[in-house]
Every structure is written in structure tokens, then in C-alpha cells.
Amino acid sequence: MALVEREQMLDGPGRLSEATAGDFVALLKPRVMSLVIFTAFVGQVLAPGSLNPFLAFIATLSIAVGAGAAGALNMWYDADIDAVMSRTAKRPVPDGRVTPNEALAFGVILSAFSLMTLGLMANWLAASLLAFTIFFYGVVYTMWLKRSTPQNIVIGGAAGALPPVVGWAATSGSVSLESIVLFLIIFLWTPPHFWALALFKTGDYGRAGVPMMPNVAGEASTKRQIFAYAILVAISGILPTLLGFASLYYGVFAAALGLGFVWYSWRVLRIDDESMKPAKALFGFSVFYLFAIFAALLVEAILTRVGA
Amino acid sequence: MSDENDRVKPTEAQLKSRRSRNIALALALVAFVILVYVGSIVKLGPALFNRPL
Numbered sequence: 001m002a003l004v005e006r007e008q009m010l011d012g013p014g015r016l017s018e019a020t021a022g023d024f025v026a027l028l029k030p031r032v033m034s035l036v037i038f039t040a041f042v043g044q045v046l047a048p049g050s051l052n053p054f055l056a057f058i059a060t061l062s063i064a065v066g067a068g069a070a071g072a073l074n075m076w077y078d079a080d081i082d083a084v085m086s087r088t089a090k091r092p093v094p095d096g097r098v099t100p101n102e103a104l105a106f107g108v109i110l111s112a113f114s115l116m117t118l119g120l121m122a123n124w125l126a127a128s129l130l131a132f133t134i135f136f137y138g139v140v141y142t143m144w145l146k147r148s149t150p151q152n153i154v155i156g157g158a159a160g161a162l163p164p165v166v167g168w169a170a171t172s173g174s175v176s177l178e179s180i181v182l183f184l185i186i187f188l189w190t191p192p193h194f195w196a197l198a199l200f201k202t203g204d205y206g207r208a209g210v211p212m213m214p215n216v217a218g219e220a221s222t223k224r225q226i227f228a229y230a231i232l233v234a235i236s237g238i239l240p241t242l243l244g245f246a247s248l249y250y251g252v253f254a255a256a257l258g259l260g261f262v263w264y265s266w267r268v269l270r271i272d273d274e275s276m277k278p279a280k281a282l283f284g285f286s287v288f289y290l291f292a293i294f295a296a297l298l299v300e301a302i303l304t305r306v307g308a
Numbered sequence: 309m310s311d312e313n314d315r316v317k318p319t320e321a322q323l324k325s326r327r328s329r330n331i332a333l334a335l336a337l338v339a340f341v342i343l344v345y346v347g348s349i350v351k352l353g354p355a356l357f358n359r360p361l
């Protein structure tokens with residue numbers, strides 16, 4: 001009897017966990033979260049109206065936790081494919097440090113708390129948009145699109161593009177054309193960013209059976225699509241100036257960055273390199289691009305507020 | 309009758325990780341309470357406490 005009990009304790013539901021707090025933090029995908037925090041914060045600052053700084057801080061935190069919860073749900077559901085990809089095999093669930101049920105409970109509870117807090121401290125429009133974001137990432141992208149179509153990250157990119165819209169809604173209580181432009185910049189940026197990654201991680205995605213564009217349509221087609229999206233990214237970057245909510249200075253800066261994006265994509269398209277150096281370079285530049293665009297918008301918004 | 313030997317003794321690593329989880333959970337709970345408390349006062353103002361008993 002004792003032996004049976006002991007085995008249950010070790011392997012069954014009563015097993016003693018060795019998960020540290022850090023493993024649960026890892027479930028929140030902190031690196032993705034940092035981008036979410038940054039873009040949501042820019043949305044909050046750019047939006048008309050004012051929210052008490054402390055409430056604004058709680059709103060940013062809620063959006064970050066909500067995004068992290070979506071990450072935990074993604075890791076719960078995707079543990080099987082994460083286990084066979086070198087980039088993700090060491091994540092807490094496939095590595096066995098956190099059980100799938102713990103990850104699921106963690107994701108669901110944090111989702112509920114983040115939505116409730118954002119709704120009570122900011123407004124319910126922002127909370128609804130955050131709920132939609134979590135649903136879109138956790139269910140539409142993770143459970144459905146990711147495993148079924150090479151357009152997975154194109155459509156799923158909407159989830160990653162929503163945080164500035166949520167931030168905007170937290171401050172202003174509305175959704176406007178400006179916040180949709182912020183959405184569009186990230187939405188169009190997502191495919192070339194992830195396809196650049198997929199080009200040098202093709203084997204990983206292939207082994208896991210995830211239909212990324214290079215596996216399905218081939219490298220040549222992916223490179224052409226990256227280039228086409230790069231042009232759209234460059235155009236979306238200057239939209240804030242064209243639509244009159246950012247200055248000409250921003251416009252020139254964004255145009256230069258956009259040209260850089262197109263140039264890096266052009267190199268991916270033209271240079272046939274086994275080591276995929278151009279794709280790696282584009283991936284690195286794409287992260288810098290998004291950060292720089294939102295940083296520029298943020299700096300300008302702060303300068304305008306200080307000057308006004 | 310259960311005997312001492314029937315129980316699973318947590319290993320050093322299990323005890324250490326449990327402690328790490330407990331501390332993190334305590335900190336998160338305290339932080340949440342402070343956020344809701346201060347947030348409520350900021351949002352609703354001092355009038356929050358002016359209510360008929």
C-alpha cells in the first residue's frame with residue numbers, strides 16, 4: 001500500500017512539484033510581454049484624455065499580465081510541439097517542471113484577475129478588448145490557426161497588434177483611427193518578422209508539424225511575401241504623419257526606418273545564403289524597427305504634452 | 309495506522325522550490341491588495357469612506 005501511495009505521490013496528481021517561481025514567470029513569456037508593455041504604454045500616452053498616473057500604471061500592468069496569461073495558455077496547449085523544437089524544448093511545461101494543468105490554471109486565473117482589474121480601474125471597453133486579445137491568442141491562434149494554415153501568424157498577428165489599442169482605450173475610453181493605425185503597424189510587421197525567423201528555423205517547425213510559410217510554400221515564395229509585407233510595413237510606419245497625428249520629423253524618421261526594413265528584406269530576397277544570414281539580420285532589424293517606431297511616437301507625444 | 313516511512317519526504321530541491329513559490333505568491337498577493345486599495349481611493353476619491361453605516 002505504501003509503495004502504491006509513494007508512486008502516486010511521485011508521478012500522479014499528488015506529485016511534489018519542483019517548479020520555482022521563475023518557471024511560472026517563464027510561462028508568461030517575459031520577452032513578448034516587454035514588447036506588449038511598451039506598445040500598450042505608447043497607446044496609453046498617445047491617446048487623448050488623461051488617466052491618473054497610478055491608474056495608468058495599473059492599466060499597463062493589467063495588460064501585461066493579461067498578455068502573459070495568454071502566453072501561459074499557449075504553453076499549456078502547445079507543450080507537445082514545443083517539446084520537439086530546439087527553441088522551445090526547455091520551456092517549463094515540455095521540460096516537465098510545470099504540469100500542463102498548473103499552466104492552464106495559472107493562465108485562466110491570471111486572465112480573470114487582469115480583466116477584472118483593468119475593467120474596474122480603467123474601463124470595461126479596455127477590459128473587453130484585452131479579453132478579445134487573450135481569446136484570439138489563446139484560442140483562435142494557438143488552438144486553431146497555428147496548426148492548420150501557413151497564414152497562422154498573419155491572422156494571429158492581430159493578437160500581438162492589439163495591446164496599443166487596449167492601452168489607447170484604457171486612457172480615452174474609445175477606439176479611434178489613430179489606435180487602428182498603431183494596430184496596423186504591428187499587424188503588418190508580424191509576418192515578415194516571424195517568417196524571417198521561420199527561414200532559419202525551418203527544420204524546427206517542420207519537425208513539429210507546424211505549417212509555417214517556408215515549409216508549405218517554400219523558401220522562394222516566403223522571401224517574396226516577406227518583401228511585399230516589408231513595403232506595406234514601410235508605408236504603415238509613415239501613416240501617423242500622413243494622417244496628421246505625428247510630425248514631419250517623425251515621418252522622415254519612420255520613412256528612413258521603413259527603407260531600412262525594405263532593404264533588409266531585399267537582401268533576404270536576392271542573396272542565396274545557406275547560413276540564412278540575411279534572414280537573421282532582418283529578424284534582428286525587425287525587432288529594432290518596431291521598438292524605434294513606437295519609441296519615436298512616444299517621445300513626440302511626451303514632447304507635445306510638455307510643450308503644451 | 310500510518311508510519312513515518314509511508315510518507316514521501318520532500319527532497320532538498322522540492323523544499324527549495326516550494327519556498328520560492330510561496331514567497332512569490334505572498335509578494336504577488338500583497339502587491340495586488342495594495343494596488344486595489346490605493347487604486348480604489350484614487351479612482352473613487354476619499355468619498356469612498358463617506359458612507360452611511
